[in-house]
Amino acid sequence: MMNRNACPFHTLLEKAGLRKAEAKMQPSRRRLLMGAGVLGGALALGNATGADVGTRPLATAPGGQGARRQKQPFYGRHQAGILTPQQASMMLVAFDVLATDRAELQRLFRLLTARIAFLTGGGPAEQADDKLPPPDSGIMGPEIYPDNLTMTVSVGDSLFDERYGLAAQKPRRLQRMTRFPNDALDAAQCHGDLLLQICSNSGDSVIHALRDVIKHTPDLLSVRWRRDGFISAHAAQSAGEETPINLLGFKDGTANPDTGDDDLMAGVVWVGAGQDEPAWTHGGSYQAVRLIRFRVEFWDRTPLHEQENIFGRNKASGAPLGMTREHDVPDYARDPDGKIIPLDAHIRLANPRTPQTQSSLMLRRGYSYSQGVTASGQLDMGLLFVCYQHDLEKGFLTVQKRLNGEALEEYVKPFGGGYFFALPGVPDGEHYLGQGMFA
Numbered sequence: 001m002m003n004r005n006a007c008p009f010h011t012l013l014e015k016a017g018l019r020k021a022e023a024k025m026q027p028s029r030r031r032l033l034m035g036a037g038v039l040g041g042a043l044a045l046g047n048a049t050g051a052d053v054g055t056r057p058l059a060t061a062p063g064g065q066g067a068r069r070q071k072q073p074f075y076g077r078h079q080a081g082i083l084t085p086q087q088a089s090m091m092l093v094a095f096d097v098l099a100t101d102r103a104e105l106q107r108l109f110r111l112l113t114a115r116i117a118f119l120t121g122g123g124p125a126e127q128a129d130d131k132l133p134p135p136d137s138g139i140m141g142p143e144i145y146p147d148n149l150t151m152t153v154s155v156g157d158s159l160f161d162e163r164y165g166l167a168a169q170k171p172r173r174l175q176r177m178t179r180f181p182n183d184a185l186d187a188a189q190c191h192g193d194l195l196l197q198i199c200s201n202s203g204d205s206v207i208h209a210l211r212d213v214i215k216h217t218p219d220l221l222s223v224r225w226r227r228d229g230f231i232s233a234h235a236a237q238s239a240g241e242e243t244p245i246n247l248l249g250f251k252d253g254t255a256n257p258d259t260g261d262d263d264l265m266a267g268v269v270w271v272g273a274g275q276d277e278p279a280w281t282h283g284g285s286y287q288a289v290r291l292i293r294f295r296v297e298f299w300d301r302t303p304l305h306e307q308e309n310i311f312g313r314n315k316a317s318g319a320p321l322g323m324t325r326e327h328d329v330p331d332y333a334r335d336p337d338g339k340i341i342p343l344d345a346h347i348r349l350a351n352p353r354t355p356q357t358q359s360s361l362m363l364r365r366g367y368s369y370s371q372g373v374t375a376s377g378q379l380d381m382g383l384l385f386v387c388y389q390h391d392l393e394k395g396f397l398t399v400q401k402r403l404n405g406e407a408l409e410e411y412v413k414p415f416g417g418g419y420f421f422a423l424p425g426v427p428d429g430e431h432y433l434g435q436g437m438f439a
């Protein structure tokens with residue numbers, strides 16, 4: 001077999017960051033283990049560089065009280081919840097904005113900033129006169145624990161219509177999601193002026209955070225659609241070291257770019273000065289959300305080798321077909337006819353790993369969903385696909401076009417979602433989310 005290190009093609013890919021996740025795996029696992037010994041229960045992680053705390057692995061995998069005290073700093077150059085290692089519970093909630101003018105919209109963003117800063121930091125639940133409705137729902141008791149909560153705010157293309165005079169400030173690639181050939185979009189579960197991605201160690205903190213926001217914004221926000229998601233508690237507690245398994249039984253997230261590599265994140269995830277985008281967008285990211293139902297009954301009757309050929313990976317280990325370890329890197333140049341990994345395998349279409357397709361990299365942060373049964377009596381479960389990229393067209397749209405017609409389509413049905421722009425972070429307590437839009 002050819003020595004990969006001597007191969008100029010691999011050297012190029014490595015330079016381009018494609019193999020860095022693998023290279024970084026060992027030190028990051030070592031830090032995790034060291035941290036577990038030193039810190040015991042997890043505590044707040046610093047954000048000294050101003051970068052998203054997710055660029056550093058969580059120091060430990062706490063349970064009980066430790067987990068409830070785990071905190072993701074709110075202030076920084078980027079919002080939390082993007083590079084942050086995936087927490088166990090998530091909710092996507094899309095809103096229509098009811099603000100009647102620009103000043104009211106600014107009030108909304110100030111209010112959201114204040115609530116998120118409080119909820120993610122924790123503290124005593126607000127009390128009031130018992131003749132008034134309690135300010136807090138009370139579902140977490142008298143003390144609000146941070147519980148590793150992140151609340152990531154994104155805006156949709158419709159926020160930049162005529163209502164608030166923001167058209168000139170619209171991120172250049174932000175657009176309304178349109179139908180792909182395999183989609184069956186339900187209008188009631190698509191789009192939104194504003195999207196909140198709420199993630200936490202537990203479902204009750206996620207619900208508490210949602211109820212808090214709704215309680216504070218009755219005249220400013222109206223829920224448009226909502227979905228709850230989860231990954232296994234075990235994968236979540238590993239702080240990014242163990243890849244979650246999706247509801248088709250495959251590890252999902254293996255080949256994500258390394259969130260600990262700041263240069264790579266600057267090129268893949270964050271909008272920056274090198275792009276033809278309004279200055280206020282720098283530090284933000286394009287977010288594509290797709291609600292995808294799985295035909296699990298049909299999938300569970302599909303032979304294993306067919307399932308594995310559809311993804312191009314071994315089901316148990318997550319390794320690319322023909323390889324042994326999950327983070328082994330497929331070598332498509334050595335398999336030009338798809339004898340080992342079929343040419344229409346999901347991973348091969350999604351990322352052909354050529355220098356030309358390097359520009360379509362993205363960071364995926366998907367969650368499973370499961371809720372009852374469909375009208376036709378099938379299990380209603382699937383994937384809340386979420387990905388972040390610095391350019392929606394080069395990232396999600398290009399990859400989705402390559403995936404159109406893939407073998408996996410027989411088993412999945414996208415029915416909702418939308419495209420959003422995740423706002424840049426809030427540098428300090430003097431600023432608020434989205435402030436740059438109003439400059």
Ligand SMILES: C=CC1=C(C)c2cc3[nH]c(cc4nc(cc5[nH]c(cc1n2)c(C)c5CCC(=O)O)C(CCC(=O)O)=C4C)c(C)c3C=C
Pocket residue numbers: 246248250251252253254255256290292311313346347348350351362383385396399400403408412
């Ligand atoms: C447009 C982007 C993508 C959509 C939509 C998408 C849907 C989708 N994916 C899975 C399951 C897996 N995806 C995997 C890898 C993978 N998927 C995308 C993009 C989209 N997937 C990318 C860019 C990649 C990485 C490819 C690579 O770099 O090699 C995998 C393999 C493991 C992994 O790397 O995560 C699985 C499994 C489902 C079920 C799904 C729903 C339609």
Ligand SMILES: [Fe+2]
Pocket residue numbers: 346350
């Ligand atoms: Fe995928």
